[in-house]
Amino acid sequence: MSGPLSHIKVLDLSRVLAAPWAAQNLADLGADVIKVERPIKGDDSRAFAPPFLKDQDGNTTRESAYFCAANRGKKSITIDLSKPEGQQLVRELAKNVDVIFENYKVGDLARYGLGYEDIKAINPAIIYCSVTGFGQTGPEKDRPGYDFMAQGMGGLMSITGERDDAPGGGPQRVGVPIIDLTTGMYASIAVCAAIANRAVTGKGQWIDVSLLDSCVAFLANQAMNYFATGESPKSIGNAHPNIVPYQTFKTSDGALILACGNDNLFKKFCEIAECTHLSQDPRYATNGERVKNRVEITAILDEIFLKHTTREWVKLLDEAGVANGPINTVAQVFEEPQVLARGMKIELPHAVAGTVPLVGSPMKFSGTPIKHEIPPPALGQHTDEILSTVLHKDATQIAALKASGIV
Numbered sequence: 001m002s003g004p005l006s007h008i009k010v011l012d013l014s015r016v017l018a019a020p021w022a023a024q025n026l027a028d029l030g031a032d033v034i035k036v037e038r039p040i041k042g043d044d045s046r047a048f049a050p051p052f053l054k055d056q057d058g059n060t061t062r063e064s065a066y067f068c069a070a071n072r073g074k075k076s077i078t079i080d081l082s083k084p085e086g087q088q089l090v091r092e093l094a095k096n097v098d099v100i101f102e103n104y105k106v107g108d109l110a111r112y113g114l115g116y117e118d119i120k121a122i123n124p125a126i127i128y129c130s131v132t133g134f135g136q137t138g139p140e141k142d143r144p145g146y147d148f149m150a151q152g153m154g155g156l157m158s159i160t161g162e163r164d165d166a167p168g169g170g171p172q173r174v175g176v177p178i179i180d181l182t183t184g185m186y187a188s189i190a191v192c193a194a195i196a197n198r199a200v201t202g203k204g205q206w207i208d209v210s211l212l213d214s215c216v217a218f219l220a221n222q223a224m225n226y227f228a229t230g231e232s233p234k235s236i237g238n239a240h241p242n243i244v245p246y247q248t249f250k251t252s253d254g255a256l257i258l259a260c261g262n263d264n265l266f267k268k269f270c271e272i273a274e275c276t277h278l279s280q281d282p283r284y285a286t287n288g289e290r291v292k293n294r295v296e297i298t299a300i301l302d303e304i305f306l307k308h309t310t311r312e313w314v315k316l317l318d319e320a321g322v323a324n325g326p327i328n329t330v331a332q333v334f335e336e337p338q339v340l341a342r343g344m345k346i347e348l349p350h351a352v353a354g355t356v357p358l359v360g361s362p363m364k365f366s367g368t369p370i371k372h373e374i375p376p377p378a379l380g381q382h383t384d385e386i387l388s389t390v391l392h393k394d395a396t397q398i399a400a401l402k403a404s405g406i407v
Contacts (some may be wrong), residue, residue, distance in 0.1 A: 004368040008195065009097040010075060013090070013114075013147065015043045016121065017177055018211065019103040019131040020070040021184030026099065026191065027073025028361040028370055034097075034386060035071065035377065036090060039078040039405065042379040043067060056354035058063045063352050068376040070184075072348070072358055076377035077386045078407050085406045092391050094119045096211020099191055103131040106141050116206040126205040127194040129187050135210035145211045147177035154179065154215025155232075159222050162237045169235070184212040235381070244290035244297060245269075249305040256310050258301075259323040261286060272320045273304050306343065348375035382406050 008031040010178070012023040020035075022044070039042050047195040049064035091114070092099060100119060102109055109115050115130045131138060131197040133145010133240045151157050151173050161172030194205055225241060229380045234239055238257075240246035241305045245266070246259050260266040263279075263286055270279040278284050280298065290297050305313065310326060317324040328336065334345050342362050350356040361370050387393040387407065401407045 002371045004365060005192075005195075006030035006032075006368070008032070008099060010034070010092050010099045010101065011090075011097045013100060013102040013104070013109070013176055014185070015046050015103065016048075017070055017180040018183040019101045019129070019187060019321065020045075021181055022129065022187035022191065023074065023129070024070050024072060025184065025188040025361075026364065027374070028372070030098070031073075031075040031368070032092060034382075034390070035074040035076050036081075036093075037076055037379060037406065039380070042076075042078070043071070044072070050336060053350070053353040053356060055352065058312055061352045063350070063356075063378065068358065070246050070386065071376040072372065072397055073374045074377055075374070075379055075382035075386060077383045081112055081114070082407045083404075083406055085401070085404070087114060087352070089391065089401075089406070090114055092123060093117070093386075095123050096390065097123070097126070098195065099127045099129065101129050101131065101187070101191075105123055105144065106132060106136055120204070120206075121202075125197065125198060126200065127191055127204045127207065128209040129191050129209065130296050131183060131187055131209050131211075133211050135213060136208045145382050147180040148173060149214045149296050150179040150211035151184075154212055155219055155222075158214055159219075159233050161235045163235055166237070172235070179211050179215045179218070182222070183209055186214050186217070239294070239298070242291065243287060243293050245301055247298070247334060249301060251305050251310040252308060254310040255327050255360045256305065256313050257327065258305075258317070259325075261323065265322050266290070266351065268320045269322050271319070272316045275300075275304060288395035346372050346373060350375045351378040380407070387406070 004173045005026055008026065010023055010026050010033040012020065012033055012035040013018050014023065023033055023035070038052050041047070045067045046064050048066035053061045053063040053065060053066045055061055079089050081090065094114075106242065107115070110118065116130070118124050119128060132141070132227055133150065134140045134143055152171070156179070157171040158174055159320070160174060162168055162169040170254045187207065190207045190209060194207060198204055217219065221242060225233050228258075238248040243261060246261065249253050258269065260269055266287075269281040282289065284290050284297050308316070314324060339345070344362070345357060346360040347355050347357050356375055360372060360374070360377070363370060385397060387398050387401070393401070
């Protein structure tokens with residue numbers, strides 16, 4: 001394996017998205033990742049379908065697209081954790097890894113002798129990352145948690161979507177499970193930081209990351225808007241709470257995003273839009289005044305944008321150096337020349353589907369480039385390999401484990 005973490009070994013005991021996303025990040029960075037799944041059913045997300053992958057003949061497989069989104073770069077072994085023999089196999093695997101990801105309910109793995117203290121006793125340098133809905137402490141630590149719940153409880157839905165009094169207004173979740181993904185990213189950063197710290201101190205540690213905490217942290221400028229004013233921000237559709245104009249506008253044949261992040265960009269926009277009087281008007285000359293007069297300036301710009309097509313506006317804005325962009329469908333995203341040039345769509349061989357298209361990692365390294373080499377695994381695809389090469393079980397032992405349903 002290549003990549004900056006090619007010296008790191010990871011044991012992924014997690015399911016669904018947040019923690020698997022973190023483990024996939026480490027796999028992208030070159031880590032050797034073993035994913036432990038339940039026999040027969042596997043990761044819950046294997047059942048999050050349709051859609052399923054199709055094979056080279058166009059026939060539908062039993063491999064869910066959802067599972068493939070968060071599990072490239074991993075090897076799959078099936079182990080029944082409810083049985084003592086299965087728990088022992090996990091402990092044997094844990095002796096030889098640097099990082100463990102798990103997202104069981106608080107205390108569940110400790111009941112199996114697989115909690116942090118249990119693993120630390122056999123591998124003192126372990127970095128053990130627990131991902132839960134609400135964290136390892138607090139009055140709601142025992143509650144199950146999902147992305148949708150976190151988006152609601154964490155305030156994100158209250159500031160997403162059209163205004164409450166507008167058609168279609170009201171709380172709205174983000175179109176992807178953004179808090180699962182954000183939590184996975186925070187977990188990835190935390191684990192990398194712990195790896196760096198261990199290189200200095202020689203000590204591992206337990207990392208506690210939760211969906212709710214991540215959503216609260218992700219409020220970012222909106223949280224600070226609240227702290228500064230004492231008033232809860234509200235949803236304002238595609239507009240920005242602190243920058244104007246920074247939103248979508250309808251053109252004569254579609255729509256466009258305009259992002260004037262400073263007064264100079266607004267001035268440039270006014271020049272190419274032939275409305276320089278706006279940038280000279282005290283009500284609109286500075287961002288602060290434009291925010292105060294949001295309704296008025298937006299109404300004026302709405303009329304201006306209807307004068308040209310989207311393509312015409314893009315050409316004018318690009319030539320002036322004003323940030324803008326189209327609103328693509330997902331299909332159009334993967335037709336964008338820039339997306340293709342950056343290698344954001346990849347294809348790997350797959351044990352069941354023949355080949356599988358995937359989204360590539362956005363991380364680019366000059367010295368330790370990422371190479372996508374391992375596709376999302378079929379359930380238990382690497383069980384024999386891991387038992388024999390990692391745990392040094394012989395054929396008789398492997399056969400016995402299979403016969404007893406342990407793997």
